[in-house]
Amino acid sequence: MTKPRLLLRAITGFALLALTACGHTPAPPAASEAPIVLMIGLDGLRHDAIDRWDAPNLSALAARGVRPQSMYPVMPSKTFTNFYSLATGLYPEHHGMISNAPYDRVFDEIFSNRGGGPQDPRWWAGEPIWITAERQDIRSGIMFWLGSEVEHDGVRPTVWHPYVHEMPYEDRVAEVLSWFDAPAAEQPRLAAVYFDHVDTITHGTGPFTPEEGEAVARVDALVGELVEGLTARGLIDRTNIIIVSDHGMVPVAMERSVAIDTLADLDGLFIPEFSGRYGPGLEPYVMGYGDSEAVDRAYAALDGANEHVSVFRRGAMPGTWHFDHPDRGPDLFILAEPGWLLTRSDADLSGPWPAGMHGTHGYDNRDETMGATFIGAGPIFPPGTRPEAFENVNVYLMIACALGLEPAQTDGDPAEVARITGGRCPAAD
Numbered sequence: 001m002t003k004p005r006l007l008l009r010a011i012t013g014f015a016l017l018a019l020t021a022c023g024h025t026p027a028p029p030a031a032s033e034a035p036i037v038l039m040i041g042l043d044g045l046r047h048d049a050i051d052r053w054d055a056p057n058l059s060a061l062a063a064r065g066v067r068p069q070s071m072y073p074v075m076p077s078k079t080f081t082n083f084y085s086l087a088t089g090l091y092p093e094h095h096g097m098i099s100n101a102p103y104d105r106v107f108d109e110i111f112s113n114r115g116g117g118p119q120d121p122r123w124w125a126g127e128p129i130w131i132t133a134e135r136q137d138i139r140s141g142i143m144f145w146l147g148s149e150v151e152h153d154g155v156r157p158t159v160w161h162p163y164v165h166e167m168p169y170e171d172r173v174a175e176v177l178s179w180f181d182a183p184a185a186e187q188p189r190l191a192a193v194y195f196d197h198v199d200t201i202t203h204g205t206g207p208f209t210p211e212e213g214e215a216v217a218r219v220d221a222l223v224g225e226l227v228e229g230l231t232a233r234g235l236i237d238r239t240n241i242i243i244v245s246d247h248g249m250v251p252v253a254m255e256r257s258v259a260i261d262t263l264a265d266l267d268g269l270f271i272p273e274f275s276g277r278y279g280p281g282l283e284p285y286v287m288g289y290g291d292s293e294a295v296d297r298a299y300a301a302l303d304g305a306n307e308h309v310s311v312f313r314r315g316a317m318p319g320t321w322h323f324d325h326p327d328r329g330p331d332l333f334i335l336a337e338p339g340w341l342l343t344r345s346d347a348d349l350s351g352p353w354p355a356g357m358h359g360t361h362g363y364d365n366r367d368e369t370m371g372a373t374f375i376g377a378g379p380i381f382p383p384g385t386r387p388e389a390f391e392n393v394n395v396y397l398m399i400a401c402a403l404g405l406e407p408a409q410t411d412g413d414p415a416e417v418a419r420i421t422g423g424r425c426p427a428a429d
Contacts, residue, residue: 035379036239037402038176038226039192039395041086041145042219043079044199044361045245046207047071047371050220053213057224058375061241063384065377066420070389073247073372075321075365076285079199080113082246082372082392083146088126089396089410091322095126097147098323103272103289106327110272118149118163127408129399130157133190136405141179141188143172148192158188169195169222177229189403193226195219199249206251206358240378240402244395247361250338250369254354257282258309259345260334264301266344268294269332280344282354284362287330295331308340320366322411338363338370378402382422390416401425 047070050058074085074092080100081092092098102123103110111117124147130140131152141159142148144167148160159179176193201215223243230236260266269288274280288298295313302311312333314324323329336342341360343349363370372392377383380402393410397417400407401424414427 033238034189035402035404036188036235037190037242037378037399038230038239039086039145039190039242039244039399040223040226041083041192041194042198042223042243042245042373043083043194043196044202044247044249045216045219045373046248046369047245047373049198049207049212049216049373052208053216055216055220057220057227058243061223061227061243061377062375065241065375065381065383066385066387066422067375068387068389068420070368070371071244071374072320072389072391073365073370074392075323076362077247077365077370078362079246080146081323083194084124084126084128086244086246086392086395087128087130087145087147089129089393089407089412090126091393091411093322093325093329094411096123096325096328098325098328099272099287101272101276102325102328103270103287104327105289110275118147119151121150121152124150126410127152129396129405130190130192131155132400132405132408133403134158138190138403138405139186139188140190140192141176142191143176143193145192145194165196169197169218170225173222173225173229176226177233180230180233180235190399195222198245202249202359204356204358207249208251209358238379240376240380240399242395242398243373243375244392245373247365247372248368248370249359249361250363251358252282252339252341252360253358254282254341254349256308256339257341257343258306258336259343259347260286260302260309261344261346263305263309264298266298269298274344278348278351278353280347282341282343282347282349282357282360283336284338284341284360285333285335286342288332288334290331298332302334308337309342310335310337318364335364338367376420380421380424382424385422387420390420394420398425 073082078100080097084097088095101111111123133140134155140157142157144163180187198215202212205211269290271286273283273286314331394412394416397412417425418427
């Protein structure tokens with residue numbers, strides 16, 4: 001496996017730069033002055049959603065900070081894959097979460113979110129930003145972020161919770177704000193919270209619908225509550241608020257589906273996406289695992305067989321994908337065109353979920369429809385700027401910069417972080 005780049009340390013703020021230039025070593029800031037990061041994850045919020053719908057709080061943050069044209073998700077453009085890349089700064093080929101339910105050849109297992117997978121360290125490589133913080137004596141409070149349930153060599157966030165999907169969003173907001181009611185020395189300087197709402201709604205209705213607009217309005221209100229709470233506590237001026245989503249969303253319909261077993265003999269291929277408890281359904285992509293004979297046969301049949309379907313071999317995928325993990329990368333990757341779906345001819349599509357699915361994601365991470373949202377407002381972000389798109393593996397380094405942390409090895413690019421932050425996080429010491 002190729003080792004990720006070793007990143008140079010990011011320096012926090014213009015004041016630190018000035019002091020360093022004068023030959024002085026700045027003292028660590030007092031707890032009442034130390035910078036804070038609040039990262040808010042809004043699942044499924046397309047890069048253009050707040051342009052299409054009224055979102056006053058998100059728009060206000062963008063106006064006083066940075067909102068790039070888009071943020072490129074990692075591939076596949078799925079939730080687990082991307083929220084863990086945001087946390088670790090690693091591509092899936094290095095952190096191992098190559099899909100929402102990756103298959104591992106060595107374990108001969110499929111990851112299960114309903115079993116012990118969320119707390120099983122075998123599945124989660126890399127060092128999430130909250131572990132970096134804790135190892136450098138900075139407290140963290142993490143509410144439902146992907147990967148936050150895992151212990152790393154005995155280290156956990158100061159506050160963490162097993163994921164409870166039914167926990168009301170308002171209760172999540174209230175708990176996060178309650179962390180900042182503790183004595184200053186006991187408050188987190190890194191906090192993160194996750195909301196699934198936009199993704200959940202737009203899977204059922206699709207984007208560009210009134211329901212999407214209502215979902216955007218709801219998460220915008222939650223963001224507003226968090227900002228108001230930090231403001232009331234006198235913390236807003238030293239807080240870097242980072243809004244991120246994991247991927248975009250595209251309209252789909254059952255009529256735009258391809259039964260791939262009608263194009264190729266799939267015998268000898270294990271396809272995890274078709275092997276769940278409900279059997280084959282409708283997917284933006286499938287991953288095939290098998291011996292060379294089965295892979296060669298399926299590839300030869302699928303290559304060019306349908307204008308809406310592409311097929312790739314292991315080791316011969318686009319350079320922007322980065323999910324060829326040594327134990328989990330598929331031998332064959334079959335990908336639909338955005339807006340199209342893959343299925344099998346014997347799939348039972350009569351249930352409520354297939355019939356009610358009008359939006360999905362998982363397509364090529366550089367397709368415009370998969371673009372994610374990034375908004376950064378606070379001391380490290382120049383106000384009112386809209387730079388070109390960037391990869392989400394750089395977010396880890398932004399947080400490390402904001403908190404003055406020595407970063408772990410990541411796939412992020414310090415030059416990109418410097419570009420997005422207008423040089424406030426310089427590329428080199």
